Amino acid sequence: MFDVIFRSLSEGQSVLPSRGMHALPLQMASRLSEGTIHLNTRVSTVDGANVTLASGESITARAVVVATDGPTASSLLGIPVVESRKVGCVYFSADAPPTKEKYVVLDGTGNGPVLNVAVISNVAPSYAPADKHLIVAALPGVTDGDLEAMSRKQLRSWWGPQVDDWKHLRTYIIEHGGPVQKPPFSPRQRVDLGNGLFVCGDHRDTGSIQGAMFSGRRCGEAVVRSLA
Ligand SMILES: Cc1cc2nc3c(=O)[nH]c(=O)nc-3n(C[C@H](O)[C@H](O)[C@H](O)COP(=O)(O)OP(=O)(O)OC[C@H]3O[C@@H](n4cnc5c(N)ncnc54)[C@H](O)[C@@H]3O)c2cc1C
CATH class of the missing domain: 3.90.660.50 (Polyamine Oxidase; Chain A, domain 2)
Incomplete structure (x- = not known):
C-alpha cells in the first residue's frame, strides 16, 4: 500500500479540481436523469434486494450497490470487517x-x-x-x-x-x-457478493480516490454482467 501511494505521489502531478472535490460527484451526477439520486438519505439495513432507509421507507431493486466506508459496508452486508x-x-x-x-x-x-x-x-x-x-x-x-x-x-x-x-x-x-490496509496488501477485494448485492469503495482496492474509482468501475462492470 505504501509503495502504491508513494509511487503515485512521487511520479504523478499534484492536482485538485479547481471547483473543489465536490466537482467530481457533480460531474458524475450530471449524466443521470433527474430524481435518480436521493441526497442525505441514510440506509439502515440491506436485506437482499430490499434496502430500508433511516426514514423507514423501503426500496427494492434488481441490483444493490453499497458504496459506503468500510465499517458501514461491513455492518450493512455482513462482509469481513474493514476498519477505518x-x-x-x-x-x-x-x-x-x-x-x-x-x-x-x-x-x-x-x-x-x-x-x-x-x-x-x-x-x-x-x-x-x-x-x-x-x-x-x-x-x-x-x-x-x-x-x-x-x-x-x-x-x-x-x-x-x-x-x-x-x-x-x-x-x-x-x-x-x-481504510486500515495493513500488510499483506490485498487489493481487488470481491465486489460481487451474489444475489444482486454489490460493494465498492476504497476499502475494496487502495485507500485513495484512484482505488475508490477503480473499485467502482469493477463493480459497475459486474452489475452490467449480472443484469445482462
Ligand atoms: C484528509 C484526507 C485527504 C485525502 N487526500 C487524498 C489524496 O490526496 N488523494 C487520494 O487519492 N485520496 C485521498 N484521500 C482518500 C480519499 O478521499 C478516499 O479514499 C476516497 O474519498 C474514498 O471514496 P469512497 O467512495 O470509497 O468513500 P467515501 O468518499 O467515504 O464515500 C462513502 C459515502 O458513503 C456515505 N454513507 C456512509 N454510510 C451510509 C449509509 N448508512 N447510508 C447512506 N450513505 C452512507 C457517506 O456519507 C459517503 O458519502 C484523502 C482522505 C482524507 C480524509
Whole structure:
C-alpha cells in the first residue's frame, strides 16, 4: 500500500479540481436523469434486494450497490470487517506560503502529530482569495485535544515564527479518513457478493480516490454482467 501511494505521489502531478472535490460527484451526477439520486438519505439495513432507509421507507431493486466506508459496508452486508483510520485536519490561512512547492510535505521524523502538510493554494489557486494561501495539516489518528495548538507548535519548528501569523480557519475530525490496509496488501477485494448485492469503495482496492474509482468501475462492470 505504501509503495502504491508513494509511487503515485512521487511520479504523478499534484492536482485538485479547481471547483473543489465536490466537482467530481457533480460531474458524475450530471449524466443521470433527474430524481435518480436521493441526497442525505441514510440506509439502515440491506436485506437482499430490499434496502430500508433511516426514514423507514423501503426500496427494492434488481441490483444493490453499497458504496459506503468500510465499517458501514461491513455492518450493512455482513462482509469481513474493514476498519477505518481517523484523521484530524487543521486548515490555516496565511499571507505568505511557507513553501511555493506543490508537494505533500512529510514529517520525516514520523513522530507527528502532524504527519503531512500541503499548501493547497499552490496546487489550486482558486481555493484561496488572491492575496491569501490555504494550508492544511493532517494529523492521522489524532482526534482529541487542541489540534490547532499541536499543529502550530510542530510547524513552528519547521517554518519558524511565521506560523504564529497564520489564521486558524477550521479543524475537522474525519472518522473514515481511509481504510486500515495493513500488510499483506490485498487489493481487488470481491465486489460481487451474489444475489444482486454489490460493494465498492476504497476499502475494496487502495485507500485513495484512484482505488475508490477503480473499485467502482469493477463493480459497475459486474452489475452490467449480472443484469445482462
Ligand atoms: C484528509 C484526507 C485527504 C485525502 N487526500 C487524498 C489524496 O490526496 N488523494 C487520494 O487519492 N485520496 C485521498 N484521500 C482518500 C480519499 O478521499 C478516499 O479514499 C476516497 O474519498 C474514498 O471514496 P469512497 O467512495 O470509497 O468513500 P467515501 O468518499 O467515504 O464515500 C462513502 C459515502 O458513503 C456515505 N454513507 C456512509 N454510510 C451510509 C449509509 N448508512 N447510508 C447512506 N450513505 C452512507 C457517506 O456519507 C459517503 O458519502 C484523502 C482522505 C482524507 C480524509
